[in-house]
Amino acid sequence: MGSPSLILALLGLSSVSYYLGWRRSISLAQGTVRNLHSLPGYHGLYTALWAAVPALLLLGVGVALKGPIVTNIVVSDLPREVQSLSPERLNLVVNDIRNLASGNIASQKTPGMLAAADRYIRLQGYAAIAITVAVLAMGVFCGAIAWRTIQPGKRARNSVERIILGFLMASSTIAILTTVGIVLSVLFESIRFFQAIPVTDFIFGLDWSPQMAIRADQVGASGAFGAVPLFAGTLLISFIAMVVAVPVGLMSAIYLAEYARPRVRGVVKPLLEVLAGIPTVVYGFFAALTVAPFIRGMGEQVGLDVASESALAAGLVMGIMIIPFVSSLSDDVINAVPQAMRDGAYALGATRSETIKQVVIPAALPGIVGGVLLAVSRAIGETMIVVMAAGLAANLTANPLSAVTTVTVQIVTLLTGDQEFDSPKTLAAFALGLVLFVVTLGLNVIALQVVRKYREQYE
C-alpha cells in the first residue's frame, strides 16, 4: 500500500475507533452520561487519537528509513570491486540501479546490474508490505489498548486536551524552525562558498563574472565573485524606486488622510491598495514590455543612449509597486497623530498645509521613517521585476540609463537551470542569499523598533 492509501486506511481505522470508544463509554455508564467524568465524545476522540497518532509516527519513520536500508542491502550484495569504488562512483551505480528499477534509461545494462535492479524492486516491495503491516498493527494495537482503558471515571477530556495543546505548541514553534532553517541552510552553503572564495574577495571585489571554467584551458571563464557591482546595482534600483515611491506614497497618504472627503477616501484608498495586490510578475511584464521600450524611445528622442534593460525602467516600476506600501503605513501613523495637536496649530492661525508640514509630519516622522525602511527592505528583496526588466551584466555604474544587475537577479540566474551542488557558482547564490537575508532582517528589526517606540508615545 502506498503512503496516501495507508493514511486513508488509518483515518478509517481512527473513525471506527472513535465510534467504538464512544459506544463503550456509554455502555459502561449504563446509558447515563452523568456517570462519566468526560463526555462520550471525548472517550471516542481519545481512542481515535491513540489509534492514529502512534501509527502515523511509525509510518513517517518507516518511509524515511525505507530508502537508505534498501539501498544498503542492495549495495552490500554488489560485487566486491563495485563496493570498493569511491563514494561518488558508487552513487552513480546506485542511481543506475534505481533507474533500471523504475524502467528509465540507465547508462549501463549489464546482467549484474539487472539482477541488482530486480533485487531492488523486490526489496522495495517487501519494505512496503512490512511498513503497511507494521503501521496497521500499531494502529489496531494502540487503539485497542486505549479502548480497554476506558472507565467511567477516566479523565479522557484532560488527556485529549493535553494532546491538542501539545499540537498547538508544536505548531507555534514552526516559525522559529523556519528562521533556523533559513539561517542554517543559507549559512552552511555560504561557508562552503567562502572556503573556495575568500570573504573579502566576495564583499570588496569589483568584478562579478560567475562563469567557472569547466576545463582548465577554457577561455573567458574566470570565475570572479566580487559582489560590489551587484550591491551597487541593487542600491541604484532601490534608490530609484524610493525616489518614486516615497514622495508619491507620502503625499497620497497626506492627501487622503487630511484633505480628501470620506467618500473620495473610501474609493481611492482601496484602489491604491489594489497596486499592492498585483503579483510582481505582472509588474515585471509591464516594466519589460511597456516602460523599458518607452524610456528607450524617449532617450533616443533627446539623443541619450539608453540600455534596453535600464535600471530606470526597473526602478520606476518597482517604485510604483511600493507606493501603496509607503502610503498605507504613513496613513496609519498620520491618523494616529492626536487631533488636539492639529487643533492647537489651527488655533494659532496656521493653514492646513502649515499644520501638516510643521506639526503632523514631525510628530509622525518616526513612524514614517519606519515605514520607509520597511519599503526599502521590500525593494532590496524584490525579485521578479528586476529579473524581467533589469539586465544580467554586472556593471559598476551610477548611471540610471545603463543596465545593472542585482543580488536577487543573480541568485535566480545562478540557481535556475542545471546545477551541481559543489561548484562555487551555485554556492555563490547562497552567499548572496545570506547577504540579502541579513540586510533585510536588519532593516526590518530597526523599522519595527522605530514604529513600536513611536506607537508607545501616543497610546
Added chain:
Amino acid sequence: MAASEKSTIERVRATLARRNRAERRFKNFGRAAVLVGLVFLVLMFVNIILTGYSAFWQTFVKLPVHFDAQVIDPGGAGDPETLGSADYGALVKTSVRSLFPEVSGRRHRRDLGQLVSRGTVFQLRRMVLEDPSLVGSRAEVWVPADDDYDMLHKGNVDRTLPEADRRLSDRQIGWFDRLADDGRVESRFSATFFTAGDSREPELAGIRGAAMGSFFTLAVTLLLSFPLGVATSVYLEEFAPRNRVTALIEVNINNLAAVPSIVFGLLGLAVFINLFGLPRSAPLVGGLVLTLMTLPTIIIAGRAALKSVPPSIREAALGVGASKLQMIVHHVLPLAMPGMLTGTIIGMARALGETAPLLMIGMVAFVVDVPQSVTDAATALPVQIFLWLDSPERAFVERASAAIMVLLAFLVAMNALAIVLRRRFERRW
C-alpha cells in the same frame, strides 16, 4: 511705536496671499500623487488587456484534406497501429499545396507547409483514429494557423515594415491574404488556451498545465497553512505564557513576514530538495515553501481576529464550567473564524501570485503534460507568464498577457470573497 512698524494683522495680511497659494500648491501635490498612482494602475490594466484579449481568439484555416488511403493505410488492414504511425505530415503538405498549386521550389514549398500549425498533424491523426472510415475520403478541415499568420490576422504585424524586418515575407503574406479572400480564414474562440499545457508552438500552448500546477500548489499550501496558522495563533493568543520564548516566537513571526520571498526559495531548495530528497519541480515542494511564506500572514490575521473577541464571551463560557479548550473551540473560534478565513484567503492570494521562490525549486521547467498529482513536474500560473515572456515569439507575449488576465481574475475573485466575508460576518462588540 514707530510708524514703519506694522501691526500684527497687517503683517499677516501681507503674507496671506502667499500662504494661501502655498496651501493650494500643497493640496494639488497631494492630488497629483494620488493621480499618479491611479493613472499607473489604469495604464497597466489597459495595457495588459489590449495586448492580451486577442489571445482568447485564434485564427483557423480551412484545409481541403484528402485522407489518402495510400499514405495512411497502404495495406488496407485498418489496424490502429498502422493508422497511428502513418505519415500525416505528408497529408498536410499535400493539402496546403493543393491550395497553391503554382508554388514551386523547395524553399517556398517548405514555407508553404508552415502556413498551418504543427499541431495539424496530430489533429488529423486523432480524427482518423477516432473514425477510421475517414480513410480514403476528402473533407474540409478547420485547422489552427501558424502563430505568425495568427499575429498577421490579428493585425499585430506591421505590413509597412521592410520585408527583412518581418517574420513573414511579402510572398507569405500574399498567400494568407488569398486564403482570407477565399473565405478560408476564420477567427474562433481559442479553446486550446484553456485546455492545453505548455508547448513550443504558441498556437498550441495553453494555461491548463500551469493552472493545475497552481491548483495543486495552493491545495498543499492551504491544507498545511490553515490548520498550522490557526493552531499557532490560538496557542500564542490564548495559552502562551508571557515569557521570553513567546516573545522570541512573536518577533520571529513579524520578521518572517518581511523576509524576501526568494530567501524562502533558497530554504526550500536547500532543505526540502537537497536534504529531504523531495522531487524537484513538484507542487508538493512549492506548496511547502509557500506554506512557510504565508504562515506569518495567517498567524498575524488570526491573532487579530482572536483579540477582537471580547473577554466577556470567554468568561461566560468558563463561568458555566467549560474547560479552557472547550471555551475556545465552542465559542471563541467560531466568532474569530471569519477574520481568520479572511486572513487565509489574502495569504492564499499572495501565494497564488508568488513567483520567485518557485523559480528556486525548479518549477520553471518546460512542462507539456498537465500535472495529475502533487509530485508531478509542474509550473504555476505566474511562472508560466514569466516563461512565455522570455520567448521570442510575439504570440507568446499575447498568451502571457492573457494568462495575466486569468491570474488577475482569480485574484480579484479571492479578494472579493475576503471582502464579502469580512462585511458579512464582521461584528462590532
